[in-house]
Amino acid sequence: MSDASLPEGLRMRPATLADVEQVVRLANSNEIEYLGEPDTSADFLRHNWSLSTHKPEENVRVIVTKEDEIIASVDTRHKRHVKIDMELDVHSAYRGQVELPLMRWVEERAQDHIALAPADAQVLLGTWAHQKDTQRQQLWTSVGFELTRYFWNMKRELTQAPEQPQWAPGICLRTFKELQEEAPQGDERLARALFAAHEEAFSDHWGNIPGIYEEWHEHHLGKEADLSLFFLVMDGDQVAAYARCADEGQQGGWVHTLGVRRAWRRKGLALALLHHTFGEFYRRGTRTIRLGVDAQSLTGATRLYERAGMHVERRFANFEKVLRPGRDMRTLSLNQA
Known part of the structure; x- marks a missing residue:
């Protein structure tokens, strides 16, 4: 130009x-x-x-x-x-x-x-x-x-140790790092199972477009990722839910993505996972926790985060412009699931 x-x-x-x-x-x-x-x-x-x-x-x-x-x-x-x-x-x-x-x-x-x-x-x-x-x-x-x-953007300041997570029977929580160390030859299988869980959970997110495994892996499981803050909620050998978190230094702890697969919703897993995440950050000395959310979340995520003691800190307006009309490939409602 x-x-x-x-x-x-x-x-x-x-x-x-x-x-x-x-x-x-x-x-x-x-x-x-x-x-x-x-x-x-x-x-x-x-x-x-x-x-x-x-x-x-x-x-x-x-x-x-x-x-x-x-x-x-x-x-x-x-x-x-x-x-x-x-x-x-x-x-x-x-x-x-x-x-x-x-x-x-x-x-x-x-x-x-x-x-x-x-x-x-x-x-x-x-x-x-x-x-x-x-x-x-x-x-x-x-x-x-x-x-x-x-x-x-929602935020919670931890002035004291947070609530203890309450897990449903048969559910356990592991980190990606732990599972990776236990089965180093199974890294690819574990990563693909997590990607599949992510794709399923976020297929109910407004504006979602199906991802590509290789791109997702590089961005989320690359060498700079702290896999000890990548929490997997396991039901037997199935990934039922997960949270990808990071310690961002002065900006505090971030819950970058949190998802629950459809068959495991309404069992309290998301709230328990948040409480576990808060507790891990508190143990590490991090007192400010943030995450981003669609204010009109199709799955009611805002209500979940409010129950977890978070409040709205910042608001952002989202804008779009159609460059070429055609079939909309995004998720726009739960009826598309």
């Missing part, structure tokens, strides 16, 4: 791993403005940009000054080419000046995905905005996006 549409002295270029620190500083400056604290770590972004499925040179663009200072960035990733999500950050001094050139690049990049998507499939572009960022929300609606959903 030509830089002619950018203010004088600015240019757009592909991002590289060497840009991680600058992009994180940019993201954190916006997070401090709207959230009151930084929320993105260099380790997190470096991990995402190091995935084989997400090359920053292809999927990320930055806008820089003559001194190569990054003042804006846009990061794109896709789900089976039918949903392209983007993350946009702009330095406050340049807002209203560089967003449209970045959006044009995103829509040009999306053409590559449209060409690879199933011929009859709808192709969507998705993004979000902090609830307090009305300027960004107005931008999205002005370029053809529609507000589709709200998502929450």
Whole structure:
């Protein structure tokens, strides 16, 4: 793309791993403005940009000054080419000046995905905005996006040891690390069983698109994952439920994903799993626990988290734009299950 549409002295270029620190500083400056604290770590972004499925040179663009200072960035990733999500950050001094050139690049990049998507499939572009960022929300609606959903970050502060988990008869909890060490030759079988459990549990999640095992494995079970915080609820040799957690340092503990397979729902497993997770973080000295959730969860997850003592800390608006009409491949209701 030509830089002619950018203010004088600015240019757009592909991002590289060497840009991680600058992009994180940019993201954190916006997070401090709207959230009151930084929320993105260099380790997190470096991990995402190091995935084989997400090359920053292809999927990320930055806008820089003559001194190569990054003042804006846009990061794109896709789900089976039918949903392209983007993350946009702009330095406050340049807002209203560089967003449209970045959006044009995103829509040009999306053409590559449209060409690879199933011929009859709808192709969507998705993004979000902090609830307090009305300027960004107005931008999205002005370029053809529609507000589709709200998502929450929920939080619990542990001022004392949390509740003890109450497990149903015959249920036991293990970590992926324990099971991996017991059957090192069975790593692949264990990982595939966990992936199948994840796919089943999240098939009831609004907006879900079936995943690809190899991509899931690299992202969730890669060398940087703390497998001692990957909890599996076992019923015999079956994975009934699971929680993938991480200690994010100053940001506290995160429950990144929690799922219960259909046959094991309404048995108290999710609440017990949360209580176990809280207890493990408390034992490690972590007192702040967070997770993200669809505010209109099809399975009532928000009520579960409230029962577990969590409250809404942050709200985000989700926006989508149809790039090509067609068959919607996502989960939109429980009737599709």
